[in-house]
Amino acid sequence: MKKNWWKLIAIVFVFYTIIAGFLFHVPAQPILHETIRNLYFHVPMWFAMMTILFVSLWNSIAYLSKSNIQSDILASQAANTGMLVGFLGLITGSIWARYTWGAWWVADTKLNGAAITILIYLAYFVLRGSIDEEQKRARIAAVYNIFAYVMLIVFLMILPRMNDSLHPGNGGNPGFNKYDLDSTMRMVFYPAVIGWILLAVWIFTLRVRLEKIKRKIVFND
Amino acid sequence: MIKPLKKTVSLVAMLILSASGFAQQNQPVEMADGLYQSGKIYVVVTVLSVIFAGIIGYLIMIDRRIGKLEKELKNK
Numbered sequence: 001m002k003k004n005w006w007k008l009i010a011i012v013f014v015f016y017t018i019i020a021g022f023l024f025h026v027p028a029q030p031i032l033h034e035t036i037r038n039l040y041f042h043v044p045m046w047f048a049m050m051t052i053l054f055v056s057l058w059n060s061i062a063y064l065s066k067s068n069i070q071s072d073i074l075a076s077q078a079a080n081t082g083m084l085v086g087f088l089g090l091i092t093g094s095i096w097a098r099y100t101w102g103a104w105w106v107a108d109t110k111l112n113g114a115a116i117t118i119l120i121y122l123a124y125f126v127l128r129g130s131i132d133e134e135q136k137r138a139r140i141a142a143v144y145n146i147f148a149y150v151m152l153i154v155f156l157m158i159l160p161r162m163n164d165s166l167h168p169g170n171g172g173n174p175g176f177n178k179y180d181l182d183s184t185m186r187m188v189f190y191p192a193v194i195g196w197i198l199l200a201v202w203i204f205t206l207r208v209r210l211e212k213i214k215r216k217i218v219f220n221d
Numbered sequence: 222m223i224k225p226l227k228k229t230v231s232l233v234a235m236l237i238l239s240a241s242g243f244a245q246q247n248q249p250v251e252m253a254d255g256l257y258q259s260g261k262i263y264v265v266v267t268v269l270s271v272i273f274a275g276i277i278g279y280l281i282m283i284d285r286r287i288g289k290l291e292k293e294l295k296n297k
Contacts, residue, residue: 007284011277018273022266202280209287216294 007202013195017041020188027182031100038096040188044196045089046114050152051197052204053082053121057149060142072138073211075145079124081204085196086118101166110167113155120148120155 021040029036056078063071093111098104105111127144131137160167 015270015273018269019266022262022269202284206280206283206287209291213287213290213294 006198010195010198010202013191014199017188017192017195021192024188025184027185035096035100036185038092039185040192042089042092042096043189044192045085045092046156047193048085048196048200049082049089050156052078052085052200053149053152055201055204056082057145060145063138063142067135067139069134069138072142073215074208075142076128077207077211078204079121079145081200081207083118083121083125084203085200086114086121090114090118106166108166109163110156110160110165113159117152117155120151124148 017040021037026034026036056075059071059075059078062068063075093114094104097106097111124141124144128137128141131140
């Protein structure tokens, strides 16, 4: 239990946001109405994705400098978990868009950027799957992964800020000010972000442990 | 000394309780209203909590199983 305290934090924080996210006061905004509460659930998905993909990037760089296959396992499993939360972010965003903007998908910089980011990362797995030799696969995938994260920053952070976008937090506005995040909302939103990030990390560690067990059984190393 | 005192205390307590019971007869019946308030949003919260509890329980189970496997592989 000593090593698992952060899992407990993840559980407590997300539980708290499920309860507080529905029951606490939120500012009344036109168009958004009660869907403003989606902020507590949709946005943390992207925070979790960017964090876990950063872990992936970190380990890819570590692989390139040390050539330790453990780093490659960490990088690939992190990217995999990142895709899980990324897809959840896309789907929840699409549902939210349907009932506020009136369409499941809008040709918006932020939305298309998110979709392209996901596609770039899917290509990472295609690339991995196409190379049999382990060290070669790890090295090429690591290089590609660095490119992928740079593209993520471009598509999720830079381009949406340079264009007008329906999505809040864009069009020159870097923060959440458009949401009128009041202090009650912050009290729920920040724990939500931390909770979901930790939950994603938990799933990531499970994947890593499973992969290591698999390698031990299959390759005996 | 103490026993009769206890009896009187409990008698008074019962009297007060029954009095309040009489007083409430004309008021609307108090039920477990918590889950019915404000558009029944509490029901949604409960459902979501149950789902999340289930997922967390499942995650913990997987976590433990992996832990056991790791131990077995170490002992091999």
